[in-house]
Amino acid sequence: xxxxxxxxxxxxxFTNNLxxxxxxxxxxxxxxxxxxxxxxxxxxxxxxxxxxxxKDDALAENGMNSIEAITNQVKNxxxxxxxxxGRLADEDxxxxxxxxxxxxxxxW
Numbered sequence: 001x002x003x004x005x006x007x008x009x010x011x012x013x014f015t016n017n018l019x020x021x022x023x024x025x026x027x028x029x030x031x032x033x034x035x036x037x038x039x040x041x042x043x044x045x046x047x048x049x050x051x052x053x054x055k056d057d058a059l060a061e062n063g064m065n066s067i068e069a070i071t072n073q074v075k076n077x078x079x080x081x082x083x084x085x086g087r088l089a090d091e092d093x094x095x096x097x098x099x100x101x102x103x104x105x106x107x108w
Contacts, residue, residue, distance in 0.1 A: 024097075026099050028092070032088065033096050036096070037100075049079065054103070054104055054108070065101070067097050067098060
């Protein structure tokens, strides 16, 4: 029983620290979005390709409704969207992806 209790305490400490480490900073994501994305994607729209907005239904329709998909798109670009992988740090890209998904899920 003591072993189980010790294991539980260690596991709990480890998993709580992981959640803190990987938590996205939505405020930082908003700043990055404003500085790098808003020119084409203000209010979740798309000034270049109007059908491919950042709205929830459009993201779902285009298979872009996940952090992984958005992160990949931001890093590598696609069609008219440039790649930001060389310009932004991975943490910044992760934050902006979380910001975009959060905003889309809440209707911009």
